[in-house]
Amino acid sequence: MEQFKFDYPQAKRPVxxxxxxxxxxxxxxxxxxxxxxxxxxxxxxxxxxxGFGASWRAVLDRFFTSYEGAVHVHINDAGATPxxxxxxxxxxxEVIEK
Amino acid sequence: xxxxxxxxxxxxxxxxxxxxxxxxxxxxSLLTADAKxxxxxxxxxxxxxxxxxxxxxxxxxxxxxxxxxxxxxxxREAIALGASEKKRPIVAxxxxxxxxxGRREETxxxxxxxxxxxxxxxxxxxxxxxxxxxxxxxxxxGGFLTHGYQANRILAFDDHDVVIHAMHKEAAARITLRxxxxxxxxxxxxxxxxxxxxxxxxxxxxxxxxxxxxxxxPSPTTVAQVQTxxxxxxxxxxxxxxxLSSRRSSDGARQMRKAGLLARARMEREWNEP
Amino acid sequence: xxxTNFIPPSVLRRSFIELQARARAxxxxxAGTDRELVGPFERMESPWLPAQGIAPQSDDGCVVLKGxxxxxPVVVVALExxxxxxxxxxxxxxxxxxxxxxxARDSANxxxxxxxxxxxxxxxxxxxxxxxLAAIAEVIASVLELRQYAPVxxxxxxxxxxxxxxxxxxxxxxxxxxxREARLGLNGAxxxxxxxxxxxxxxxxxxxxWAINGGEQRVGMGVADELVDDDAQRIAASVRRxxxxxxxxxxxxxxxxxxxxxIAALDVSKQFDPVMLRDSWSNTxxxxxxx
Numbered sequence: 001m002e003q004f005k006f007d008y009p010q011a012k013r014p015v016x017x018x019x020x021x022x023x024x025x026x027x028x029x030x031x032x033x034x035x036x037x038x039x040x041x042x043x044x045x046x047x048x049x050x051g052f053g054a055s056w057r058a059v060l061d062r063f064f065t066s067y068e069g070a071v072h073v074h075i076n077d078a079g080a081t082p083x084x085x086x087x088x089x090x091x092x093x094e095v096i097e098k
Numbered sequence: 099x100x101x102x103x104x105x106x107x108x109x110x111x112x113x114x115x116x117x118x119x120x121x122x123x124x125x126x127s128l129l130t131a132d133a134k135x136x137x138x139x140x141x142x143x144x145x146x147x148x149x150x151x152x153x154x155x156x157x158x159x160x161x162x163x164x165x166x167x168x169x170x171x172x173x174r175e176a177i178a179l180g181a182s183e184k185k186r187p188i189v190a191x192x193x194x195x196x197x198x199x200g201r202r203e204e205t206x207x208x209x210x211x212x213x214x215x216x217x218x219x220x221x222x223x224x225x226x227x228x229x230x231x232x233x234x235x236x237x238x239x240g241g242f243l244t245h246g247y248q249a250n251r252i253l254a255f256d257d258h259d260v261v262i263h264a265m266h267k268e269a270a271a272r273i274t275l276r277x278x279x280x281x282x283x284x285x286x287x288x289x290x291x292x293x294x295x296x297x298x299x300x301x302x303x304x305x306x307x308x309x310x311x312x313x314x315x316p317s318p319t320t321v322a323q324v325q326t327x328x329x330x331x332x333x334x335x336x337x338x339x340x341x342l343s344s345r346r347s348s349d350g351a352r353q354m355r356k357a358g359l360l361a362r363a364r365m366e367r368e369w370n371e372p
Numbered sequence: 373x374x375x376t377n378f379i380p381p382s383v384l385r386r387s388f389i390e391l392q393a394r395a396r397a398x399x400x401x402x403a404g405t406d407r408e409l410v411g412p413f414e415r416m417e418s419p420w421l422p423a424q425g426i427a428p429q430s431d432d433g434c435v436v437l438k439g440x441x442x443x444x445p446v447v448v449v450a451l452e453x454x455x456x457x458x459x460x461x462x463x464x465x466x467x468x469x470x471x472x473x474x475x476a477r478d479s480a481n482x483x484x485x486x487x488x489x490x491x492x493x494x495x496x497x498x499x500x501x502x503x504x505l506a507a508i509a510e511v512i513a514s515v516l517e518l519r520q521y522a523p524v525x526x527x528x529x530x531x532x533x534x535x536x537x538x539x540x541x542x543x544x545x546x547x548x549x550x551x552r553e554a555r556l557g558l559n560g561a562x563x564x565x566x567x568x569x570x571x572x573x574x575x576x577x578x579x580x581x582w583a584i585n586g587g588e589q590r591v592g593m594g595v596a597d598e599l600v601d602d603d604a605q606r607i608a609a610s611v612r613r614x615x616x617x618x619x620x621x622x623x624x625x626x627x628x629x630x631x632x633x634x635i636a637a638l639d640v641s642k643q644f645d646p647v648m649l650r651d652s653w654s655n656t657x658x659x660x661x662x663x
Contacts, residue, residue: 001422001425001427018413020412020413020430023392023429023452023455024427024429024455025454025455028454029427030412030429030430032412032413032415032430034413046422046428047427048425048426048427074415074430076427076429076430078427152640153640154640155568155572164635167631167632167635168632170632171628171629171632174628197558197559199559199563199564199567199568199572200564200568200572201564201572201573201643202638202640202643202644203558204557204559204564204573204585205584205643205644205646205649206635206638207590207593207595208558208559209540209556209557209558210543210595210624211631211635212539212540212543212558213512213540213541213542213544213625214543214625214626214627214628216509216512216540216544217512217516217544217623217625218628220512220513220516221516224516239505239536239537240536240537240559242505242509243505243509243537243540244540247506247509247512248509248512248513263502264496264498264505265496265498265501269563269566269567272566273566274498284424287423288420288423288424288499288500290420290462290500290501290502290503290504291499291501291502292502298502301502301503341513341517342509342510342513354503355462355466355503356419357416357418357419357462357466358462358463358465358466358503358507361416361432361463361466361470362467362469364410364416365410365466365467365470365474366470368409368410369409369474371407
């Protein structure tokens with residue numbers, strides 16, 4: 001079991017909506033995305049698969065290079081692939097930015 | 099499990115009622131008797147192994163189709179008697195290996211049989227009969243849901259052969275691909291997974307954990323002790339609600355079921371629109 | 373007729389089975405009336421799973437939506453089969469019990485509130501063992517309380533089905549709806565094979581599993597009320613009918629004498645033929661049940 005926290009202070013654009021996507025099935029994950037309380041974005045991850053800290057950072061860094069919403073994101077993960085993670089993040093954004 | 103399920107059940111049924119026979123029309127695995135408990139008459143019910151049972155998968159003390167529908171009938175009979183007289187307590191003596199694991203049982207919808215028995219106990223409780231479960235041995239999974247878990251008050255002996263759980267150690271070990279020792283260790287860290295009845299007591303659903311000298315073959319003193327506890331539990335049940343809320347308001351629940359209690363509190367707060 | 377505009381119904385059909393719990397629940401309620409209680413953003417998660425290296429889910433796999441069906445107040449409780457096989461833990465059990473109790477309270481106070489339970493569940497969550505089992509006992513009690521006033525409608529769609537202690541919840545429900553894909557039973561085939569041997573039940577025999585536990589069989593033998601297509605709109609329409617129908621004349625789990633007699637009449641010298649059981653039990657069907 002591992003927990004991570006990543007901050008993205010450059011993501012400062014206010015958002016108003018919430019999004020919840022995914023289910024914590026085997027090889028899957030859920031994302032809870034909502035307006036941040038401190039004006040910038042941060043991500044917390046709880047994962048049952050250890051040793052992928054660098055992968056998480058890489059995917060999230062890539063995501064936040066093109067997204068500047070001030071979102072608080074929490075992820076409960078049971079082994080989703082980096083590709084799935086990016087897909088879920090994009091699905092969440094679609095709901096937030098609708 | 100060291101003890102054969104049902105042996106203690108039979109011994110305690112005999113000790114508390116003076117009977118060891120099934121009533122006419124009931125399977126040999128279902129013992130029912132009306133006997134004195136303090137000043138009043140109570141109905142005592144117990145499921146025991148019957149090697150001559152019609153259904154092969156119940157011969158070691160499992161709760162099967164005949165047992166479950168038989169339970170429902172004897173409980174509803176007590177309800178019918180309660181229409182015209184004081185609502186007698188119903189004491190479920192629990193020492194059941196599990197539900198029956200058989201193809202015949204599944205085909206003939208044992209889930210409904212179990213539901214019917216649980217429903218009968220609940221109906222009796224909801225109509226004001228004090229339902230007391232006395233766990234003298236094993237109370238596992240579907241067997242306990244069917245016979246005992248709808249009680250107002252649950253009592254259990256503080257003893258190594260008393261096991262209240264969702265699945266037998268051996269079966270749980272097989273399913274989770276762990277050894278029995280690993281499971282036992284896990285039970286020390288995760289209290290709801292423990293096989294120790296003292297840990298079960300800490301979860302807050304038990305009314306009382308009873309220390310008895312000789313649970314396998316009780317002396318008259320021990321029987322009197324247990325009768326006193328049953329009488330107390332009956333009075334406590336009569337003084338309380340007819341639902342299962344007492345399991346949530348105990349000290350144990352406040353300690354060990356915090357998340358569930360909080361979820362419930364939130365649900366109550368959010369139920370009506372703001 | 374303008375064929376270019378015609379879209380066959382099969383194309384419009386939306387699979388209920390493919391929907392996650394939340395979407396299933398939403399699809400049953402009158403449009404726009406659904407409101408989630410103790411939802412995922414409240415993070416009421418299992419306190420027991422992370423300690424065992426298992427990722428929790430924000431709603432503990434139980435979705436509670438309050439709303440209306442045919443303008444009548446209803447609460448829908450949906451178990452997420454994709455999370456820990458929809459198993460009952462401390463929190464998911466508490467949510468389901470509380471929802472039923474609140475519906476019963478409203479009903480007792482004059483606002484009849486039915487419950488629809490979407491049971492996609494293997495039963496007790498073994499990682500929470502005694503708290504899961506206790507929760508199921510409490511859910512059973514709460515269903516029995518509510519069904520004095522308003523119907524409790526269980527829908528089992530698949531792919532997990534409804535097994536273990538939760539099958540008793542189906543058993544005490546006012547009505548049970550099943551798809552062909554769905555299964556309902558106390559013990560799954562694997563558990564029976566494990567406990568009683570492969571001759572008793574070969575769990576690799578899928579045809580046998582559905583012949584015994586499948587929706588068509590359960591409805592055919594009268595222990596479930598309606599076989600429904602895997603179609604969200606059709607299932608919603610069926611649920612609506614049962615909400616509108618109200619309580620059955622007699623609940624199935626109250627019919628003790630009928631079932632005692634049926635069991636006594638069985639020839640146990642060999643395994644029962646599921647199809648023959650359908651015939652004999654529908655021939656001795658007692659009056660009662662859904663209108």
